[in-house]
Amino acid sequence: MPNRKNDATTPKCHPEPQRRNDDRAKLTKARICNAMVSCLDEVGYREASINLVQARAGVSRGALTYHFPSKEDMVIEVLERLLDPVRGEAGEAGRPLLPPRTTGRGDGLRTDLKRLWSRLVNTSEGRAMFEILVAARTDTALQARISPSLAKYNEQINRSILSLYTAPTGGDDDVVILWTICRTFLRGLHVQERFEVDPDTMDAVMDRFAELIAPLMVPRKTSQEMQDHDEKPV
Template sequence: MGRLTGGPAPRKARMSTREPKQERSRATRRRLLESAIDCLAAHGWQATTVSVVAEQAGVSRGAAQHHFPTREDLITAALELMTDSRLELIREEARGLPDGPGRTEAVLRRMVEHFTSPLFKAALQVWTAAAADESLKQRIVPLEARFGRAAHRVTVELLGVDDSDPVAHRLVQGTLDMARGLGLADVLTDDSARRERIVLQWSATLDAALRRSPSP
């Protein structure tokens, strides 16, 4: 027997109307976060307001504030996306790395490329603002600590070293610190020529030092 007119809609029909709405909401949120990242990288912290990001994303200010009531909410969520994107990018780039000779240099290049990427430059804008804003700092520091631990773990895996060896641990951490420093040097000027020389020298030094450390 058919459904009586005016009766409640079947559960499946009700869910089918909700799902597209949820998908649109997720898509809107994603556009806002990606626009925030682009805006941070291109124009800096001061210019990255909810209004500017909403306009760039093609979203109304009201819709943007529904997802992110304050700029701090928007930026924190954008940094979370950046953290996830940065980790995913590192893992993706790990595929196809050469084995044997040349692997240490290839791994180092991947890490340096990450720290000179637009994602890193966007994150740097947030770090600078957080240094002068304690409430923002409290949001940002745990996210960056999470990324730092994950980046260290991925680098250890890619290099195939034993992280319980204190020498190997410090070498990996020093490599990441150096890669971050090269990223900072690239912010104001094109530092690619000097960076290339440093990558070649440090990869040879690191490879020799890791081979002297105990194998995992």
């Protein structure tokens, strides 16, 4: 009787089916999260129901609840995905908006602020995040779940900005405070936008704020730039 363990014709176990299942699961989660982002942006947190997200994502109720048993679970996952490209943990789908030398060290704060407004804050994703933050103000359960991620995000952003900028009239604490002011201002534009008739006004407000704050934060010199400066004759 042949030894089946050594039988060359015995099918070998391959990881491909499991990998395909994992890939399908990731794609399904991404579709659901993208649908939730668009719903948050278009109809707001309250109206972004599971039924609406399901229809927008084009998935079955079973598939949706398998990955996200509740709306809150969906929101948590969406928030994590929205934070990742900013804090530098994005994969191929995104990249940090403020990595070292993004601005070339010559463009400065004004360019960074305008980039953040146009590529992050004033986007569907930025407005979706704003909806989540506003909802968490009165939803204590949601607030409790997102607070750790927001605190971690805040620490990472502060470390990132300290690697990029310095304050001519203050220390690192001043840089962090100034950048917090910038972030507060950018998010506040979503509220002010409701008062404005001309949408172009927001761009003008953004430009003027950048002009005001730019002298207070200057690009931090790299070690190579400091070495080049030291080697110059006096």
